Amino acid sequence: MSKKWNIAIVGATGAVGAQMIECLEERDFPVGKIKYLASSRSAGEILEFKGKAVLVEELTHDSFDGIDIALFSAGGERSKEFCPSAAKAGAICIDNSSAWRMDADVPLVVPEVNAHAIAGYKKKGIIANPNCSTIQMVVALKPLHDHAQIKRIVVSTYQAVSGTGKKAIEELRVQVGELLNGRPANTEVYPHQIAFNCLPQIDSFCDNGYTKEEMKMVNETRKIMEADIKVTATAVRIPVFFGHSESINIETAKEISVATAMELIAAAPGCELVDDVAEGIYPMPVDAAGQDFVQVGRIRKDESIENGLNLWVVADNIRKGAATNAVQIAEILIEKYLK
Known part of the structure; x- marks a missing residue:
């Protein structure tokens, strides 16, 4: 036994x-x-x-x-x-x-x-x-970094209220009901109304103008990846119950094609390639909620730089995050x- x-x-x-x-x-x-x-x-x-x-x-x-x-x-x-x-x-x-x-x-x-x-x-x-946002990002980027060495990451997050806890989930639920019935939305958990809104602030602001959440992504990514990658982040709270989404732009030391990136991500542990734009298939929080894969899609070349890629990454923040x-x-x- x-x-x-x-x-x-x-x-x-x-x-x-x-x-x-x-x-x-x-x-x-x-x-x-x-x-x-x-x-x-x-x-x-x-x-x-x-x-x-x-x-x-x-x-x-x-x-x-x-x-x-x-x-x-x-x-x-x-x-x-x-x-x-x-x-x-x-x-x-x-x-x-x-x-x-x-x-x-x-x-x-x-x-x-x-x-x-x-x-x-x-x-x-x-x-x-x-941090939940860091976890899903590095799972998606690890195979690309191993192949082409990531030099810089620009990430914008769209984070569900469940990242703040049970009270935030309830606040969104109640606010939606109040607003749909013509009543004002009371705010307790967040500094502003979250229902039908986006808040470009997660955690408190640091002296450099970034929030603590954004700086977590910067510092934690370097420690986990064991590399001096340049990272800049913008973290936004959105009116979704479960599932964080991220728009990620990377610059790599050597070129990596979209096809190769797709192959690497499809084969990577913890990742699920969800990318068929012709059929309208891409990662969404409603599909990621309740499962443990980091879903990756909308993979495309960044045509503004020599070795750049854009990705859209979604995961259940309470589970994998x-x-x-x-x-x-x-x-x-x-x-x-x-x-």
């Missing part, structure tokens, strides 16, 4: 936490004991794992005795506070927040791109899950490092 592992889900009652539970079930991860942890407000709730009731417990520094792997999705502050306690208790933390991503002693991992980096978990007992990526890391961890 194969070994089973004791798992803790930190932030189990949130949107990503719920998806982590679902991914563990779907992928038949060898779970022994499972523990659901959340804030005191959510403690006492009853969730399920494979049809069995699981009590949600309050997250404390003593929550991790006997836990092998802790999947964190409870925000940066809690990760900063509780990951060291979990690691000290012997649990390996896979953290979905931005708290540890740029720490030199913490690997930042997308399994299809830099699975080898997982080996660095031993330094602090922590592995960082990248967060939960699935974390569970994939855990799968590699137990297969190669925790036998």
